[in-house]
Amino acid sequence: MLFLNRKTPERKQDDLQRTASLHSLPWIDDSYSPSGSIFDQERAAVAKRVCGSIECESSRISPWRNRRRPIFEDRWGCSGRCILSMVRAAVRREAVEQDASHSMPHRHRVPxxxxxxxxxxxxxxxxxxxxxxxxxxxxxxxxxxxxxxxxxxxxxxxxxxxxWSCPVLSTNGFMPRAMAIVVPRMFIEEFGLLPLRVAGSRLLYLGFEDRLDASAAFALEQMSGLKVESGLVSTEEFTAARQNLLEYEGVPVKTELADEPDALAARITAILEQKQPVASRLVRMHRYLWLRLWLESGAKKSPNALPHDREDMMDFVFTTGARS
Ligand SMILES: [Zn+2]
Structure with a gap:
């Protein structure tokens, strides 16, 4: 009796903590923390994590299932079928955005x-x-x-x-090692974009040599969760900084051809099931679909979604037939 009286209030307290932590912990850290209550709260949040698929049909999910991964766009999928439905929706979303950016009239610029x-x-x-x-x-x-x-x-x-009605950016404070893993190297080479630095962990400065690329900036904003400020950099500074950046290794990248949307969604689902990322995201960069995986949460230490280290990261770039 004494035992029950002592246990009950503690249990209630624990439930309250679990409920609170569910709403305040978008990212779960894998790092080991011996006796911290934050770790307990995180574990509780993971234990209560529900499937992110709106088409999910499983009312009861095995309690022993690992809910820490795979995570696709902040949501956990309870099964291959549920991951596929989330990925399909993302592939459709990126296709719509592609169409929207093409139907936009080209803004006239004074020569x-x-x-x-x-x-x-x-x-x-x-x-x-x-x-x-x-x-x-x-x-x-x-x-x-x-x-x-x-x-x-x-x-x-x-x-x-x-x-272009944009600022001139300087390369002062350029962080080549950190910037080399912001975006796959092939995008730097093909689209002439150059990530320069992060300010206040909220703003990413993106440099271009002679024309802005709003679509690439938008993609980077989606992928990084940072506000992207685009600007032009003088040719001399741009060339030197770009060369400097390319001396550092980027995130390992695999390029593949994308078939029609359903096949692509199936392929991405297979990758997520195989790699079991703790975070992942899909964005379109012109004719490419870029899938980025955070394989260990150590790679995601900062509050924004920029990788901390190229280790434990992986990029997949799918070439679609769409016009760029
Ligand atoms: Zn599900």
């Missing part, structure tokens, strides 16, 4: 030469010469102005930033 002319930074004669050079040799008008008319490269960058 760079006219921007510079309006600022009084070049003369009519200089613009004429640069345009003739461009017609004859090709290339970018900015380069022709620098080479043929002696315009300062910094002025070209400022003109571009006015044309």
């Amino acid at each position: 760079l030469g006219l921007v510079l002319l309006a600022q009084g930074w070049i003369t009519h004669a200089q613009l004429q010469l640069a345009l003739e050079t461009q017609r004859a040799r090709g290339g970018r008008i900015g380069d022709c102005l620098v080479q043929e008319c002696g315009i300062e490269p910094a002025q070209i960058t400022r003109g571009l930033s006015m044309q």
Whole structure:
């Protein structure tokens, strides 16, 4: 009797803690913590984790099942079928976003030469010469102005930033090792984007050389959970920083061809079931679908979703037939 009287209040307290922790712990850390109550709360939250599939039909899930993984887009799937339904929805969502970005009208931009002319930074004669050079040799008008008319490269960058209504970013504080694992190397090479640094663990600065890529910035925002601030970087700084970044290894990446959506969803489900990630996410980057896996929660120490270390991370990049 004495035993029961002593146990009951403690049990109630424990239930309260479990309920509270369910709503306050989006990420579960695997790290061992000998006697901390936070660890107990996390374990309780994992034990009560419910399947994230809206089509889930299992009313009773085996209590011994591991609910720590696999996690796809913050949700745990109780079975292969439930993971597939979550992945299918994500694949459909990314296809819709692709269509939406294509139906958006291209915003008209004032040609760079006219921007510079309006600022009084070049003369009519200089613009004429640069345009003739461009017609004859090709290339970018900015380069022709620098080479043929002696315009300062910094002025070209400022003109571009006015044309794109975006800031000029400097590479001061550039973190090449950390930035090398932000995005697969193939995107840096193909889309001319360059992650520069994270400010206050909320803002990711993304540099471009001569044109912004809103679609790539959006994808990175979805993947990182950070607000992305895009801007232009002078050619000289951009080239040096990019070279510096490419000296570091990125997250291991596997590229595959994507078939039609159902086959792709099945393939991604198989990957999740095999790799059992503690976190994963799918975003579209132009004609690619990028699946990122956090294989151990040590890779996810920071509050944002940027990888902490390339170890225990894995990227899959699926090439779709869609236009970019
Ligand atoms: Zn389920």
